Amino acid sequence: MRAILSGLGLCLMALLITAAGGDARVVPIYAPVTAGTPIAFPRDHGAHPEFRTEWWYVTGWVQAEGGQPMGFQVTFFRTRPNVDQANPSAFAARQILFAHAALADPAVGKLLHDQRVARAGFGLAEASEADGAVVIDDWSLRRGGDDRWRSRAGGADFALDLTFAPTQAPLLQGQGGFSRKGPATGQASHYYSLPQMAVTGAVTRGGRTQKVTGRAWLDREWSSTLLDPAAVGWDWAGINLADGSALTAFQVRDAAGKPVWAGGSWRTATGQLTTLGPGDVTFAPLRRWRSPRTKALYPVEQAITVKLPEGPHTLTLKPLFDDQELDSRAGGGPVYWEGAVSDGSARGYLELTGYFEKLTL
Numbered sequence: 001m002r003a004i005l006s007g008l009g010l011c012l013m014a015l016l017i018t019a020a021g022g023d024a025r026v027v028p029i030y031a032p033v034t035a036g037t038p039i040a041f042p043r044d045h046g047a048h049p050e051f052r053t054e055w056w057y058v059t060g061w062v063q064a065e066g067g068q069p070m071g072f073q074v075t076f077f078r079t080r081p082n083v084d085q086a087n088p089s090a091f092a093a094r095q096i097l098f099a100h101a102a103l104a105d106p107a108v109g110k111l112l113h114d115q116r117v118a119r120a121g122f123g124l125a126e127a128s129e130a131d132g133a134v135v136i137d138d139w140s141l142r143r144g145g146d147d148r149w150r151s152r153a154g155g156a157d158f159a160l161d162l163t164f165a166p167t168q169a170p171l172l173q174g175q176g177g178f179s180r181k182g183p184a185t186g187q188a189s190h191y192y193s194l195p196q197m198a199v200t201g202a203v204t205r206g207g208r209t210q211k212v213t214g215r216a217w218l219d220r221e222w223s224s225t226l227l228d229p230a231a232v233g234w235d236w237a238g239i240n241l242a243d244g245s246a247l248t249a250f251q252v253r254d255a256a257g258k259p260v261w262a263g264g265s266w267r268t269a270t271g272q273l274t275t276l277g278p279g280d281v282t283f284a285p286l287r288r289w290r291s292p293r294t295k296a297l298y299p300v301e302q303a304i305t306v307k308l309p310e311g312p313h314t315l316t317l318k319p320l321f322d323d324q325e326l327d328s329r330a331g332g333g334p335v336y337w338e339g340a341v342s343d344g345s346a347r348g349y350l351e352l353t354g355y356f357e358k359l360t361l
Contacts, residue, residue, distance in 0.1 A: 030080065030224035033188045039177040041170065044192070045132035045143055045220065049095055052224040053079045056134055056141055058151060058164060059238065059349035060216030061340055062199055067210065070203065071104035071320055071340025071349065072160055074151045076134040076141050078120075078127050095120035097127060099136050100333075101153035101160060102326060104340045105205060110323040112205070114155025115333075149197075149218065154204070162201035164216050166194050171267055173248060174275065179221075181252060182228035182261045189223035193238065195246035195267070215240045217348060228261070230254045233336075233354015235283050237304060239315060242345035244269025247315065249281050249304050253354060259283075266308055280307040289322040296325070296356040298337040317341040317350055334359055 031050040048054055056076045063069045076099045098117035105112065116136040118125035125136045132143035139153040149164040171193045173179045179191035197216040202209050217238040236250040249264035264276040285299030300322055305314040324339030335356035340349060353359050 032186065033178065033190055033223050033225070035175060035178040035185070035188075037178065037190065039170070039172055039190065039192055042131040042143070043129075044190070046129045047078055047127035047134070048190075048222045049078070049080060049127075049129065051080070051222045053077070053226070054222030055219070056132065057219040057221075058141070058149070058197075058216055059338075059340075060164075060197070060199055060214055061342075061347045062162070062201075062203060062212035062214035064203070064210035064212050068106050069214075069320065069340075069347075070106070070212075071324075072162070072203070073100065073102040073104075073338060073349070074141060074153050074160060074162075075100045076127075076136070076139075078134075095127070097125045097134065097136050099134075099139050099153065100326070100328065101139070101155070102338070103154075103158045103160065103203065103205065104320055104324055105158075106321050108205075109321055111326055111339075112155070112157045113326055114153075114157075115328060150201075157205065159204040159209075160201070161204075162199055162212075162216075164194075164197040164199055164218060167196045167198055168194070168244070168246075168267075169271070170194055171246060171248075171265060171273070173265055174263065180261065180263060180277075181223075181226050182231070184228065186225050187228055187261070189221045189226060191219070191221045193220070193246070193248060194218040195238065195248075196240050196244060215347065217246075227252065227359070231260050231354075232358040234351070235299075235302070235353075236351040237302075237317065237341070237348060239317070239341075239343075239346050239348030247304070247306065247346075247348075249276070249283070249306060251281060251283050255358075264306065266306055266313075274306075274308055276306055281305075286316065289319075291323070291325045294325065294327065294335050294356050296335060296337075298325070298352050298355050300324075300337065300339065300341075300350075300352075302350070315343045315346055317343055317348075319350070 030052040058074045102113035127134045141151045173191040199214040234252045239247040251259040251262040262281040266274040282305045284303040287301035289300045320340040337352040
């Protein structure tokens with residue numbers, strides 16, 4: 001689950017739908033998320049257009065030789081709007097693709113980011129259903145025959161040209177890839193992750209291109225019904241530990257800040273998996289940062305405690321720097337905080353949504 005998808009602007013949708021001659025009153029039937037549905041590769045690396053929403057979400061830490069560590073995000077989304085899927089027009093907005101890319105460079109002190117959006121079609125914006133391959137103009141995220149993923153994205157201030165090599169088997173979240181997100185069984189997603197990916201490639205900033213290496217995390221998730229009506233947002237973390245372990249932790253919050261649902265997973269370097277549910281995950285804010293632009297107050301430093309078979313384990317996550325707020329309202333999206341965080345040698349990303357205003361799907 002990613003913030004930008006929940007905040008896709010009605011104005012943007014109306015523009016695309018109207019231009020396509022579509023009827024926003026037509027409500028399509030979305031595929032449900034059902035327990036026991038097997039995750040199959042390479043098929044499930046690809047798109048699932050029968051579901052309402054999905055994303056390919058890559059975050060990580062990279063570093064040039066002798067340089068400071070930097071964080072990055074590359075995320076592609078697909079959503080199926082409320083238009084007539086039987087419309088024969090090639091311009092019908094049956095599927096919308098959009099993407100975000102961001103670079104968290106301490107030398108800058110705030111996020112550098114850009115975005116893309118387009119209706120699927122015409123070879124300019126496509127999401128393969130056979131394997132991982134998503135393209136919007138000159139932005140792309142593709143899985144090759146060697147199982148490596150490669151992404152190219154960026155904007156006027158930065159460019160990313162990165163390759164992600166899996167070092168571990170896919171991590172099926174929840175029960176075999178069926179991940180609950182709320183008290184109702186239908187509030188769920190199909191969800192798997194590829195943690196501990198080895199990163200190589202290049203980052204360009206200020207006209208200077210540097211070769212970088214690092215570690216990344218790829219999330220794949222698709223759903224038709226995700227959030228409980230009481231939910232206003234969520235906190236999510238994906239953390240690669242130095243010993244090869246991986247932590248996924250999330251909580252969906254109500255207006256009072258209390259968890260509507262929580263969950264995640266802990267997998268050791270040897271593959272021992274512990275699935276976490278409500279009561280197994282606790283987020284404890286340690287320090288907050290207020291955005292000087294939006295005035296939103298984010299708990300950017302948090303202690304996440306998870307219950308493991310051997311006892312509770314706590315990670316104290318601190319941001320690479322505070323100002324990692326992403327304001328995507330210019331493209332019809334929400335305001336949220338998505339930043340590189342660490343606990344010593346444990347590094348990953350923390351996402352904080354619903355602190356500026358309630359997110360709705």
